[in-house]
Amino acid sequence: MKITFKGDYALKAVLDLAMYYDKPQSVDEISKRQDIPYKFLEQILLQLKKGRFVKSLRGRNGGYVLAHKPAQITLGQIVRFVDGPVEPISCAFAAKPSPCNYSGNCVLREVFCDIGKMIAEKVDNITFENLKERQKKNIAKTKKYLDYSI
Amino acid sequence: MKITFKGDYALKAVLDLAMYYDKPQSVDEISKRQDIPYKFLEQILLQLKKGRFVKSLRGRNGGYVLAHKPAQITLGQIVRFVDGPVEPISCAFAAKPSPCNYSGNCVLREVFCDIGKMIAEKVDNITFENLKERQKKNIAKTKKYLDYSI
DNA sequence: TTAATATCCTACTAACTATATCGGAATAAT
DNA sequence: ATTATTCCGATATAGTTAGTAGGATATTAA
Numbered sequence: 115m116k117i118t119f120k121g122d123y124a125l126k127a128v129l130d131l132a133m134y135y136d137k138p139q140s141v142d143e144i145s146k147r148q149d150i151p152y153k154f155l156e157q158i159l160l161q162l163k164k165g166r167f168v169k170s171l172r173g174r175n176g177g178y179v180l181a182h183k184p185a186q187i188t189l190g191q192i193v194r195f196v197d198g199p200v201e202p203i204s205c206a207f208a209a210k211p212s213p214c215n216y217s218g219n220c221v222l223r224e225v226f227c228d229i230g231k232m233i234a235e236k237v238d239n240i241t242f243e244n245l246k247e248r249q250k251k252n253i254a255k256t257k258k259y260l261d262y263s264i
Numbered sequence: 265m266k267i268t269f270k271g272d273y274a275l276k277a278v279l280d281l282a283m284y285y286d287k288p289q290s291v292d293e294i295s296k297r298q299d300i301p302y303k304f305l306e307q308i309l310l311q312l313k314k315g316r317f318v319k320s321l322r323g324r325n326g327g328y329v330l331a332h333k334p335a336q337i338t339l340g341q342i343v344r345f346v347d348g349p350v351e352p353i354s355c356a357f358a359a360k361p362s363p364c365n366y367s368g369n370c371v372l373r374e375v376f377c378d379i380g381k382m383i384a385e386k387v388d389n390i391t392f393e394n395l396k397e398r399q400k401k402n403i404a405k406t407k408k409y410l411d412y413s414i
Numbered sequence: 415t416t417a418a419t420a421t422c423c424t425a426c427t428a429a430c431t432a433t434a435t436c437g438g439a440a441t442a443a444t
Numbered sequence: 445a446t447t448a449t450t451c452c453g454a455t456a457t458a459g460t461t462a463g464t465a466g467g468a469t470a471t472t473a474a
Binding site: 115116117122125126129189202203219221222224225226228229232233236237240245248249252253255256 | 376
């Protein structure tokens with residue numbers, strides 16, 4: 115798994131939409147809040163729309179909303195959709211891995227398959243509802259800290 | 265963590281040298297056994313030499329040997345040396361991660377740091393001695409299977 | 415001494431990917 | 445009509461990946 119800027123932006127955008135669930139957010143708003151280049155974000159959201167993760171409302175007062183409840187979208191879904199398989203090497207997710215020597219019993223492949231499963235286990239069990247809640251707590255903590263320090 | 269062809273080749277080369285520990289193996293031999301392009305492998309072994317993972321013997325009958333015992337070289341060392349950090353995103357291993365919104369308490373970063381630790385835990389605890397033993401078992405199994413089927 | 419067999423070193427390249435930017439068309443609300 | 449928005453395709457540029465090419469240097473066996 116390698117998360118690119120694009121993948122990172124996609125995750126941030128989806129999390130942003132989860133925080134503002136069911137109220138359409140424009141590309142401009144998300145772009146500013148999450149510090150993502152406007153035109154790049156535009157592309158990403160169009161891609162997410164094709165993947166049916168978000169829905170759009172065109173025209174004035176338009177914007178994007180999540181296509182499903184935050185609890186029904188997992189981190190893994192978005193990562194895979196934007197940045198590809200979470201396995202660290204292609205032979206670990208290929209349907210028919212190219213045969214290594216020693217008749218395909220490649221120990222390295224076995225290890226990377228294990229790691230791939232570990233990663234999948236993790237990312238497939240984190241929903242954007244989870245992330246949203248954790249984000250809220252972080253904000254609360256930061257706020258508290260600011261209250262003391264000001 | 266993303267394992268490139270180069271990284272995969274490096275791991276295979278080191279494992280090959282572990283299988284033939286203390287007997288120098290030429291680039292040509294490793295290249296043929298592991299099905300790695302000769303000239304590419306040459307480069308990789310030179311790099312591994314600079315990293316002090318292998319030693320070389322020049323001239324006729326020369327070749328490469330491991331610089332340490334297989335039990336003292338981990339999968340993680342080679343992966344990091346050739347393909348870089350095992351963390352899935354740069355903010356997860358950067359000394360000073362660029363501040364996200366919400367005052368740096370980025371939940372996504374937290375998740376990817378967790379995953380990075382999981383991966384590190386795994387790759388840092390697999391030595392080439394482990395891999396060698398597993399490889400040997402796989403070969404034995406394959407041999408047994410062939411004995412039956414022929 | 416010479417030929418063969420190795421490693422060593424630097425440079426080059428073609429294809430692909432990442433990270434955007436640009437310009438405008440279509441749509442909807444005011 | 446104006447403004448704010450999504451939609452869409454093209455372009456650009458830099459970096460990475462996966463090699464290849466050609467020769468210099470070292471060692472050894474005949």
